[in-house]
Amino acid sequence: MSAHLDTLAFNFFKLFAQYEYALKAMRFARSGSGGQAEPDWDRFANEIGHLILDEASEELTDAINYLFEHPPKKQIIYEGALAWQPVPNNERSPQILFSHIRRVRNNLYHGGKFNGRWFDPDRSEQLINKSLVVLSALREKHAELAEAIYGNQT
Template identity: 45%
Template sequence: MTRHPHLDQLAGNLFHVFSRTEYALKASGFNNGDGPAEANWRAFALAVEAMIASPVSPELKEAIEFFFNAPPKKQVIVGGAIRWEVSEPQTDSKADKLLVYVRRVRNNLFHGGKFNGHWFEPERSEPLLRHSLTILRACVKSVPSVQDAYHG
């Protein structure tokens, strides 16, 4: 089994940044109101729409282009077999679609779609993880209340 310590580190970073981001969204008002504590990713996406439309750095521009040119697939079960399916999010917002893709990367990783003791397609996993981190960090930084909750 080939070891991929760099991917292991990126995955750990993604879990760390993703969980802090989700907490920051809920704590800063990007939540679904009373009841279960859930982040409202669409409301956050709408708040970062302009920044996604005009990326503030070459790294962010590259990350956005990567996701729209080669979006992560969704893991499904068909006839008892695990498959990957192209599934474009149904939304009118480019930022919302992008953040759905970032959450899909997290879900695929967390729910065993990309890793079960060894990395599936490590050459694809690396840019998915790296670009997800770039996007999350830029989005958090662009909304002061979210940035404050993230660092607070």
């Protein structure tokens, strides 16, 4: 299970990084601190993310429903110790969906999911896999996004 999750996490990180580049290349960017270019995930989700909510295959619908019904928790410090806080789940919008996917990334990247071993590997696998399904589906549905990710293949 651990090697499988490691590979799944690598594939997720790679696609997520490609998305972050693509968003900036497609001008879904804003100026962060010190003028640093940052992807504008909210504007991207609102303008393009709806495409996967409008026409979804069974696999994609299942992935979207899972992320809305079992959103990743937010890691917090409570009374001086690390804890997990449930995320409110009262809205189904593209912006919230991509917020959940970004939280999956943040929990992985900032070490909330493992310290040499995976915490709750079954849930981690579901969250990573469902996020990959959503990101892959949108990449294949939107030509400009796919071109920004893959580059000109001709």
